[in-house]
Amino acid sequence: MTTDPLAAGVSLGVYEKALVSTSVQDGEQWRRFLEQVPQAGFSFLDLSVDESPERAARLAWDGATRRAVRQAAQDAGTRIGGLCLSLHRRIGPGSADPEVRRRAREVMARGLELCHDLAVPVLQVAGYYAYYEPAHQDAVRWYTDMLADAVPLAARLGVVMGIENVDGEDVTSIRKAMDVVDAVGSPYLQVYPDLGNIAEQGFDPAYELAAGRGHMVALHAKDVRRGEPRRVSMGTGIVDWDRSFRILKEQAWSGRIMIEMWNDDAPDSVDRCVAARSFLEARITAAGIPVVRP
Numbered sequence: 001m002t003t004d005p006l007a008a009g010v011s012l013g014v015y016e017k018a019l020v021s022t023s024v025q026d027g028e029q030w031r032r033f034l035e036q037v038p039q040a041g042f043s044f045l046d047l048s049v050d051e052s053p054e055r056a057a058r059l060a061w062d063g064a065t066r067r068a069v070r071q072a073a074q075d076a077g078t079r080i081g082g083l084c085l086s087l088h089r090r091i092g093p094g095s096a097d098p099e100v101r102r103r104a105r106e107v108m109a110r111g112l113e114l115c116h117d118l119a120v121p122v123l124q125v126a127g128y129y130a131y132y133e134p135a136h137q138d139a140v141r142w143y144t145d146m147l148a149d150a151v152p153l154a155a156r157l158g159v160v161m162g163i164e165n166v167d168g169e170d171v172t173s174i175r176k177a178m179d180v181v182d183a184v185g186s187p188y189l190q191v192y193p194d195l196g197n198i199a200e201q202g203f204d205p206a207y208e209l210a211a212g213r214g215h216m217v218a219l220h221a222k223d224v225r226r227g228e229p230r231r232v233s234m235g236t237g238i239v240d241w242d243r244s245f246r247i248l249k250e251q252a253w254s255g256r257i258m259i260e261m262w263n264d265d266a267p268d269s270v271d272r273c274v275a276a277r278s279f280l281e282a283r284i285t286a287a288g289i290p291v292v293r294p
Contacts, residue, residue, distance in 0.1 A: 127171025
């Protein structure tokens with residue numbers, strides 16, 4: 001074990017939906033919720049702003065609430081490592097409706113501001129153009145334009161955006177995400193690969209991870225099956241973990257890996273998270289990548 005504080009390695013985090021989150025409202029409840037993160041052996045938590053009214057409303061949190069959540073993380077002895085802006089699945093940046101596109105831009109701006117106020121360094125941008133609409137020939141352009149226009153705000157706030165490759169038919173690969181990154185050409189727009197979605201789409205992890213080399217700000221880790229991009233127990237799906245981590249070792253990649261799970265407030269959620277972390281940690285270290293403990 002090295003004592004060099006600058007040594008390479010990865011830190012492991014967990015998705016908020018993997019934990020018991022019933023009645024999380026005030027600062028004290030947030031602290032109790034966030035205490036599950038170090039309890040399960042993780043270094044950080046990724047929050048979600050998704051299609052549900054409760055989580056979408058986080059974009060409108062007032063300053064006092066933002067300060068309370070930030071303080072709760074500190075009091076719990078953990079940190080919020082990323083914000084998953086999944087709300088763009090419903091409010092599509094590539095929508096054929098100009099009003100929806102306007103709202104998507106507003107969601108983008110509020111997401112960046114929320115990251116800044118919560119001291120979150122990375123905003124994960126879902127790779128959905130307009131999930132619930134028929135494909136439009138200009139969808140990619142509209143999606144790219146929104147991200148290009150978001151760069152100045154991201155730069156002023158010091159928040160890095162990372163495009164996630166998703167299920168469905170839009171940004172399904174790291175290669176597609178890199179097309180957008182290259183078109184925008186800013187250090188504030190990178191990629192946030194999902195190892196599970198690579199497998200679910202049937203892509204070769206060697207090819208995909210090579211495409212993102214030097215641009216991967218963090219990774220999602222979840223297990224999947226073809227046609228099942230969610231709720232597959234870690235180690236029971238088709239993700240080739242050993243090969244993926246060998247590729248990352250060859251790249252000398254260091255950073256954050258967030259375990260994405262949906263335990264639906266099950267009473268044993270923390271135990272399930274511990275099992276998933278132990279499974280993944282063993283494969284990461286077997287590939288020769290150090291795991292930095294919280």
